[in-house]
Amino acid sequence: MASSRVRAATYEAAPNIALVKYWGLRDPERVLPTNSSLSVTLARFRSRTTVRFDPALDEDSVVLNGRPADPGPREDVVGLLDRVRALAGRPDRAEVRSENNFPTASGLASSASGFAALAGAASNAAGLSLTPRALSQLARFGSGSASRSVFGGFVEWRAGRRADGRDCYARPLFGPDHWPALVDLVVIVERAPVKTVRSMEAMQSTVRTSPMFRRRLAELPRRFARIRRALADRDAGRLFPPIMEECDSFREACETTRPSLDYLTVTSRAILGEVRALNREAGRPIAAYTHDAGAHVHVFTLERSLPKVRARLAHLPGVLETRAIRPGAGGRLVRP
Numbered sequence: 214m215a216s217s218r219v220r221a222a223t224y225e226a227a228p229n230i231a232l233v234k235y236w237g238l239r240d241p242e243r244v245l246p247t248n249s250s251l252s253v254t255l256a257r258f259r260s261r262t263t264v265r266f267d268p269a270l271d272e273d274s275v276v277l278n279g280r281p282a283d284p285g286p287r288e289d290v291v292g293l294l295d296r297v298r299a300l301a302g303r304p305d306r307a308e309v310r311s312e313n314n315f316p317t318a319s320g321l322a323s324s325a326s327g328f329a330a331l332a333g334a335a336s337n338a339a340g341l342s343l344t345p346r347a348l349s350q351l352a353r354f355g356s357g358s359a360s361r362s363v364f365g366g367f368v369e370w371r372a373g374r375r376a377d378g379r380d381c382y383a384r385p386l387f388g389p390d391h392w393p394a395l396v397d398l399v400v401i402v403e404r405a406p407v408k409t410v411r412s413m414e415a416m417q418s419t420v421r422t423s424p425m426f427r428r429r430l431a432e433l434p435r436r437f438a439r440i441r442r443a444l445a446d447r448d449a450g451r452l453f454p455p456i457m458e459e460c461d462s463f464r465e466a467c468e469t470t471r472p473s474l475d476y477l478t479v480t481s482r483a484i485l486g487e488v489r490a491l492n493r494e495a496g497r498p499i500a501a502y503t504h505d506a507g508a509h510v511h512v513f514t515l516e517r518s519l520p521k522v523r524a525r526l527a528h529l530p531g532v533l534e535t536r537a538i539r540p541g542a543g544g545r546l547v548r549p
């Protein structure tokens with residue numbers, strides 16, 4: 214019987230930063246978003262997760278970065294394991310160990326890399342051989358943005374229209390080597406507020422209460438197309454303005470949510486101001502800021518402008534460090 218055997222798998226996945234944000238669900242139960250999103254999978258940062266299904270276990274054990282998981286994250290992990298057990302028809306409990314090579318809940322999207330790695334490890338350990346598309350559909354039940362971390366490079370998560378979610382999945386648009394000169398300078402700030410409310414809940418209060426939300430939704434298809442085309446043409450002059458426009462639209466939707474959602478610190482706001490000043494001084498867009506539901510700021514620029522941009526941002530009060538990150542690979546199975 215399949216369930217009488219111990220089976221393990223280890224899977225690695227990277228965080229991603231969205232250029233077009235996922236912020237709103239049309240069906241929270243099935244994790245179907247209100248809009249398609251587009252992100253860059255990052256090199257260097259990784260979540261590595263091992264799942265071992267063992268018929269001798271009485272309950273799931275979840276260890277995150279060497280410590281037993283808190284009840285909230287544990288419940289989310291067990292929820293995804295239950296989904297995998299249902300798909301595979303295996304009742305066995307599992308041991309889950311996951312490590313990040315970057316700070317958890319730091320605004321570096323550990324939920325995206327973590328749940329993509331969990332979906333990959335658990336489905337393989339359970340003997341399911343899912344296509345990458347099906348894996349992206351599984352990963353989104355852990356965290357919506359995890360659907361995109363299954364793939365490397367520039368990735369689209371299609372919202373789809375169907376009520377059953379079959380046309381809602383992530384797919385790669387351009388590979389990690391598509392545009393070697395494009396760099397994401399991750400600007401890590403001091404005292405980043407620890408994320409307490411899951412984005413999945415926060416975004417639904419935006420859908421319910423922000424007067425900006427409908428307008429944002431109406432603007433998105435055009436902005437998505439502009440960003441996609443500028444990426445295809447490797448044209449920074451056409452890419453950077455809509456990246457910032459999208460970030461501003463996301464932030465305004467958050468700030469006009471009741472109660473208001475404010476993810477930034479004074480330093481984060483100073484970074485946005487400095488990027489605007491750099492572009493003004495250059496007389497053209499040489500950098501673009503974006504951020505997610507956290508205080509660190511991702512600043513996209515081209516290799517040739519990196520020294521100048523970095524010099525201006527690294528010395529702002531409250532900036533702890535800057536890391537230049539390239540687009541990276543998608544998820545993969547690794548030896549434990």
Ligand code: DP6
Binds near residue numbers: 231235250358504506
């Ligand atoms: C602002 O998918 O990370 O980063 O389910 O709470 O883990 P959880 O939500 P998550 O939300 C992502 C929100 C965002 C935008 C994006 O990544 O598209």
